Amino acid sequence: MSGLAHAPGTTPDSTLGSTPGSTPGSTPGSTPGTPRAAARVIGGDEEALAVAAELAGRFSLRAAERDARRELPVAELAELSASGLLGVTVPREHGGADVRSATLAEVVRLLATGDPSIAQIPQSHFVYVNVLRRQGTPEQREFFFAEVLAGRRFGNAQSEAGTRHVQDYRTRLRPDGDGGFVLDGVKHYSTGALFADWIPVLAKDPHDRLVAAYVPVGAPGLTVVDDWDGMGQRTTASGTVRLEGVRVPADRVVPHHLTFTGPQLHGAHAQLLHAAIDAGIARGALTEAAEFVRTRSRPWFESGSERAVDDPLTIQRFGELELAVRAAEALLGEAGRVVDHARARLDDETAAMASVAVAAAKAAADRAAVEVTNALFEVSGTRSALDSLNLHRHWRNARTHTLHDPVRWKIQHIGRYALTGTPPPRHGLI
Structure with a gap:
């Protein structure tokens, strides 16, 4: 690093x-x-x-x-x-x-x-x-x-380390006495900040309400540290953002807390994209595994096959993996359609349906990504473990990215909705 x-x-x-x-x-x-x-x-x-x-x-x-x-x-x-x-x-x-x-x-x-x-x-x-x-x-x-x-990029500065939980923010936006504000805080896992033109920062205002402050790169007191050392998603540069007396005009602050006062799709929209990343990891890994088996693998001698692609147990495993990936892709597409339906007529019912559909897609994509990237080595054989091939990047990426927003809690919300019709909470992470 x-x-x-x-x-x-x-x-x-x-x-x-x-x-x-x-x-x-x-x-x-x-x-x-x-x-x-x-x-x-x-x-x-x-x-x-x-x-x-x-x-x-x-x-x-x-x-x-x-x-x-x-x-x-x-x-x-x-x-x-x-x-x-x-x-x-x-x-x-x-x-x-x-x-x-x-x-x-x-x-x-x-x-x-x-x-x-x-x-x-x-x-x-x-x-x-x-x-x-x-x-x-x-x-x-x-x-x-x-x-x-015009092609400008937004990064993010939202998560913090050492707080009680993921939605506990210490970063504060305080009045500067001239009609604007000053930001102070430290953010971690700031994916995209190093490449950004604007960095939206989540902070609490003097009334302890959640706001998003859009800070331009180069602002005095703003520092981005390239210290991300995750084993996967290595080139996201998800490092640290430090804010020390950063001045923010009032017209660059958005009252994000209002998002959660009524039916909202903020969480469903964000989680849909995380599910898409996991589904993409699964498909990319399976595609590369198939190419490896077609061109570089040998059949197991007991199969009686001349080529690895004719080994019946390999064929069976690829069929199982393809089913997992197709299921994740199908649930992702369905979740997107449910979110679009909710966008057209947003109320408590459609918002809940969207969150549950996205939660299902995220759970399926999470499992498919981890299963396929692990099975890649199983179907490809010993040679696939060579570090020089870097096939392990697929598993490292899947294992790292799927740590976003634990699926076990999404399944809890899906179960309650299925049993009692209880809608998911409005906290923006589902």
């Missing part, structure tokens, strides 16, 4: 070295408003899916190498920004495609089949676009949606 720390939008000190995978003197993020290659504006769902499939194919080519070297995907994220995919959830009245939730989930799933680290980086981006849709003022939406359509 590099241990590199710098304020986004500034050149890292040469004595500390450069960001892994980047050109010395370059930075992953850029200051909002600075020139950047024009981003494509995608017109609709089918175009979004076609662009995602094309990018996934290209991103897959060096995914194993990037993981092995922990080479951050700076060029790939620039390509993602230019592709227009980051703007596909912007409402049509602001110039975006406003794609269906089912389409967005499939976009993320496709990207994850190529490189799940790249797919995870914009997950928070889409979440915080959604926060603006729900609680932003007309002026905030006009400004930030234009930024998004």
Whole structure:
């Protein structure tokens, strides 16, 4: 790990070295408003899916190498920004495609089949676009949606270490006496922050209410530390964000606490994308396992087969794994459709249905990702364990990403809903 720390939008000190995978003197993020290659504006769902499939194919080519070297995907994220995919959830009245939730989930799933680290980086981006849709003022939406359509990226600074639980926030937003605010706090697991143009920060205001403050990179007092050392999802740069007296204008603060005062899809939307990443990991691993068996594996001598692909026990296991992946993909698609239905007529009932459908998809995708990435070695044989092949990145990615939001609690909520009709809670994580 590099241990590199710098304020986004500034050149890292040469004595500390450069960001892994980047050109010395370059930075992953850029200051909002600075020139950047024009981003494509995608017109609709089918175009979004076609662009995602094309990018996934290209991103897959060096995914194993990037993981092995922990080479951050700076060029790939620039390509993602230019592709227009980051703007596909912007409402049509602001110039975006406003794609269906089912389409967005499939976009993320496709990207994850190529490189799940790249797919995870914009997950928070889409979440915080959604926060603006729900609680932003007309002026905030006009400004930030234009930024998004220009290819600007949102990161995140939400989770904190050492607190009582995941929704216990110590970061505080306090008045500065001039009509604005000052932010102080430390955030961890800040996926995408190192590559961001804007970093939405979750904090408590003076009334202990949850707010989201959108902070530009390069803001004085804001530091992003590249200290992520997870065994999987290695190139997400999910490191630390430090905020020391960061000034925030009032028009960059969104009252996120209002999201949870009535029926909401914030949690369903966010969790749908996490489920898509897991489903993509499973499909990508199974595809690579099949290619390995076709081209590099030997049959077990007792099978009597000339080729590994003709071994009946191998065929049986691939059938079982394909069923698991198809089930996860089907539940993901169904969850997306239920979320879209709830978007069209949001009330307590449709919000509950959406949360339960997404919980089911997440549980299935979680299990498929871990099972398939583990079984990859079982069906491929001893040679597949060679470190030089880096096939173990699939299991490391699955095991790391599925630690998001424990599935055992999702199954509890599914069970209560099935037995008694009790709706899931409105805490935003289901």
